[in-house]
Each structure stands twice: as C-alpha cells, then as structure tokens.
Amino acid sequence: MKRILLLGGVTEALAIARTLGPEHIYSLAGIGRVPDDLNCQVRVGGYGGAEGLAQCIRDEGIDLLLDATHPYAAQISQNAASAARLSGIPCWALRRPAWQPQAGDDWRDVSDWAELIQALEPFRRPLFTLGREPLQHLNEIPPEQFWTLRALDVYPGNPRCEVIGARGPFLIDDERALFERRQIDVLVSKNSGSTATEPKLEVARERGVPVLVLKRPVLAAVDREFQSVTDVLKALSTSDFS
Numbered sequence: 001m002k003r004i005l006l007l008g009g010v011t012e013a014l015a016i017a018r019t020l021g022p023e024h025i026y027s028l029a030g031i032g033r034v035p036d037d038l039n040c041q042v043r044v045g046g047y048g049g050a051e052g053l054a055q056c057i058r059d060e061g062i063d064l065l066l067d068a069t070h071p072y073a074a075q076i077s078q079n080a081a082s083a084a085r086l087s088g089i090p091c092w093a094l095r096r097p098a099w100q101p102q103a104g105d106d107w108r109d110v111s112d113w114a115e116l117i118q119a120l121e122p123f124r125r126p127l128f129t130l131g132r133e134p135l136q137h138l139n140e141i142p143p144e145q146f147w148t149l150r151a152l153d154v155y156p157g158n159p160r161c162e163v164i165g166a167r168g169p170f171l172i173d174d175e176r177a178l179f180e181r182r183q184i185d186v187l188v189s190k191n192s193g194s195t196a197t198e199p200k201l202e203v204a205r206e207r208g209v210p211v212l213v214l215k216r217p218v219l220a221a222v223d224r225e226f227q228s229v230t231d232v233l234k235a236l237s238t239s240d241f242s
C-alpha cells in the first residue's frame, strides 16, 4: 500500500484531501481551519524544518510527498523538495498559475516591503490583502494615509488603520461595496492566482485603481508539477498512488 503525505492549507489541497483514503496524511500548518470530515488522517503543525519532515517521511513510510501549499508559502515548499530528496521519494507540487493583467489593468510589481512602501507614497487609502504581514507596520503609517487591512481574522487596528477579518470566496458586489465605502485608491495584493480572491482585481479594473502586486517567490524544483486539482488526481490514479 502506497502512502501520500499531502502538504496543504489552500482550497485545492482540501479538494485533493477529500479524495484520499485512510492510509494517507493531510498536513496543515495549524493557522487555518482544520477539517474534521476527511477519510484520510490529518496532521497539524510544523515538522521542525526539512530534516524533521524527512524524519516523518521515513517514520510513516511515505511514498510520495505532494506539495499543495500556497504559492507564497516558500519555506515549506523548499523544505518539501529537500525532505523528499533526503528520503529518496518523489516530490510533486500543485502550482497555481499566476493571474495575468488584462486590458485596463494598472499593475505595479513590488519585490518586498521596502519597495511596496515606496510605491504607496502617491496614494492615500490603500486596501491591503496580503495577510497579517502589514500588522507589524501599523506604527509606520504616514499621517496622510488611512489603511484598510483584510486578513483571515480580525485584529486591533489604530486611528489610521482598520483591520477587517474575512475569508474568501469574495463576491464581486461585496468587493465593489468595500472599495466604494472606503474610497480605496490602491489595492495591495499577492498574485495568488485563486478564483476565490480574484473579484477584487475586477473591481480595481472597473474603478481604474492601481494594484501593487507582491512578486511571487521562486519555488524549488520538484519531480512533477501540476496546475490543477484535476491534473493531480489524474496523475495519482495512473501512478498507483491512489
């Protein structure tokens, strides 16, 4: 019997986990919701780096490591590639295609926080959709800016920043209302490629609002790469792993 260790934390990973039997393991970092209705085993929490992950692979007799983590979760993807190599098993990865700018878009790439802050200078009312990272910078907000920050959970803001706790999928009309209510003049986003969070880009396009796009990290090379859940499931079914 072949065993899969599936590294998850995004919608597509959960879709794959739902197809796995009880011999397989679905692994989560422990910052989001933990499903309790799966047939496969669920493991929550880190491994202590690539060595720890390789140890788990050996202890559990894993035959395939499947990385279906978020495109910006660079550390675990690097650990996955290294751990698979250390333990002599294949590593496959589901890598979502990036969003592509369309006619009418004004996207500006930024590489890191310093570039982002510089690119934000001409704007007054940014909407941040980067997760929790901006929370570390609430004391650095320039007096002429008011930030709206959307994260998975709500956190305390300050007089120049409101934090909204919300989980996708987001509807286009709700996104339109958010941009209008807060008079958003720039959107700050990762390029996650997820359909669940794509409507904000459409609203930015409609309103002529620029988007500061945090560049994707370069991820480690793996044995096989897939762009969709369907492709992963097809490969599993024809490779003796399902």
Ligand code: NAP
Pocket: 007, 008, 009, 010, 027, 028, 029, 031, 044, 045, 046, 047, 048, 049, 050, 052, 053, 068, 069, 070, 072, 073, 074, 075, 076, 077, 079, 130, 131, 190
């Ligand atoms: P990261 O920086 O690449 O990883 C940090 C550490 O978290 C890893 O070194 C590992 O700890 C642990 N970890 C991450 N994913 C894990 C998994 N599936 N199972 C067990 N341990 C895991 O990751 P991140 O960006 O903080 O993301 C954490 C989780 O949230 C991932 O599952 C990711 O798919 C999900 N997520 C991330 C984003 C994002 O924008 N980054 C968005 C949506 C969902 P050890 O080194 O101790 O093993």
